[in-house]
Amino acid sequence: MKNLEEKAEKFNYSDLNERSREILLGIVEGYFGTASPVGSKFIAENSKLNLSSASIRNIMALLEEAGYIFQPHFSAGRIPTAKGYKFYVDSLMKTEKISLKEKENIEIRLSSSNRDLNGILNQVSILLSDLSHYAGVVLAPDMSEANLLHIEFIRIKEKNILAIIVFANGITENKSFYITKDIKQNELTRYSNKLNEIIERKNCSLDDLKEIITEEMHSDKEIFSSILNKEIFSSIGNVSGYRDYEHYDNCLYVGPEGDLIEEPEFSNNEQIKFLIKTISDKKNIIKLLGHTKNSKTKQIFIGSEEEWSEISGLSLITAPYISEANMLRGSIGIIGPLRMNYSHVIPIIDFVSEFLSGII
């Protein structure tokens, strides 16, 4: 059938014609509804197109040849491929508007008085799960560039110091560490007073502070020539575990996946196990969310054998959140089946990422 191949070759992103688009849309949305393969008869009866099932079949053969849909077995209907979903999301889908009720829900749940970073991000992951009925995930921001408000050192016991770092947005980080020589509390206090004075004067980030101190060391030798600088600052230098993948438990928040396992694609035992393992393996999800954190726009990862195989059979919708004032960057996402309700989930992701950007 050379003819078929030739025709199919023309089916790329730019020039799927109106009829093919309509049929692909019918297959994707039909599959969303029933979770089972969509046949030509169904399309013939349910689409605007006034065509017989036989004509639909001809076009379906083309769409299959071009890689947008496939048959699980010979006499079954069609299911969208990753390419098919992608085309749907990019060109066919009409996103719903987020409802006022949902908006209010989000605002109420994220306006708690708690300003602890852990608490907020954890809450967001749960919120995303609740709203989408899939699994919400949140990647914590790297705080090293955020503006500081206050630093405090407290002597816990001999040679053991606790650093409390408060950022301008009210978010705090604690870090305890050991030094080689004991320092009394009042000396620590003098040191932190000095740092706070610099912070107030210069309105700077942790990274900035490091540089400034190196300069000022010369002018105020009494305080800055001690072991304080070297040891303390190398310890508090890497707050917010994100940089080291060793401690990746601290930088990814995963909401409950309870509703997700009820989806029909997870009625098979192997698939449910793959789902659980995929969600448990934070490394992969961090990697994908990392992509988005460093980009500036929403991204959609559709897992297939060829691309994003680490989430093969699953879809991950992500968006970055950015606090301009503090240079904070992180990302949020929702993990669901390929057959995800994209038009509902995407506005949620958009709104939450925007709202989160505002409050951190």
Added chain:
Amino acid sequence: MKNLEEKAEKFNYSDLNERSREILLGIVEGYFGTASPVGSKFIAENSKLNLSSASIRNIMALLEEAGYIFQPHFSAGRIPTAKGYKFYVDSLMKTEKISLKEKENIEIRLSSSNRDLNGILNQVSILLSDLSHYAGVVLAPDMSEANLLHIEFIRIKEKNILAIIVFANGITENKSFYITKDIKQNELTRYSNKLNEIIERKNCSLDDLKEIITEEMHSDKEIFSSILNKEIFSSIGNVSGYRDYEHYDNCLYVGPEGDLIEEPEFSNNEQIKFLIKTISDKKNIIKLLGHTKNSKTKQIFIGSEEEWSEISGLSLITAPYISEANMLRGSIGIIGPLRMNYSHVIPIIDFVSEFLSGII
């Protein structure tokens, strides 16, 4: 068969005779190994008892009548009931000793320099999962009775204050809140200096501090008659979310359940869903861990239809951890199948709870 009933009636905890004990042990351990019902022939061949399968069958009928074992269907072997497991754990089991390698592993992984409570408890939950190959859970302690080391108030913005509370063990809590009238930073500093002076003098807990302030208010009106006391103290009064079940996300840490779903009891789809939902529903687990937190000893919850039905089909082994010095109390646990490797898991729970008691 009146005879059977009469004999079975005598089978209670105290007087299972040697032979019955041996057979029950054989069934429990046989079932541990194969995950499928154990028949009389298997016992006849694998136990010390030199009896024919027919004799074994007679006793099995008694054990069944007494409720220690049951048959999933007429011509199947026997499976222990919850009562059977309980008897095994209480009277038949010989616990293994924890290996030196495991001990070292635990010590290394819990000796990180990070003194953040979240970090430690999260790490423990993961550690328990890793060691047991089931799901580790950790209930956070209620900090209201722990001795204080330091309190600090920082003005974030107008009418918005951040309280940093450092406990004597180096664990910190942060809480941001709003007050009705703005207070300048230097007044806040004076106030916290006063509190820290009391803390140093009296070596007290947050609850104690509340009382002391009420007394001292009269002697130092300038500081203590302000709105500081009423508003600030009512805000920092309830640290550590444990008391309010609303925020139960903050007080339970659940380790990865990845290995657990590979157990043969979860090959059925409904069971795997029940497992995921049970583990996701933190409320129930908090309730059970709460039992142990307030008791002083290890506890084993064996979920059946009648008892602990919230974890029906699962087993939860728990132990409290207690820091005598700070009056801190919490509990840890491992969730697994009924057919759990109790003799291996129990020493792990014991060691980890003891070690954790030592470091917090």
Added chain:
DNA sequence: AATTAGCACTCTGTATGTTTAAGTGCTAAT
């Protein structure tokens, strides 16, 4: 009196064959 060999019986799981329903691709007619 306790134990056991032997046997009929029950139930599950697997293999096998049959039927039904859904859906296709192709050809010939419109």
Added chain:
DNA sequence: ATTAGCACTTAAACATACAGAGTGCTAATT
């Protein structure tokens, strides 16, 4: 260019047969 019609393919549902595991009971044995 479209469609009606048809032969073909496959999965799923159902029925049947059968082997295997394990039981309870009875009669024989120790």
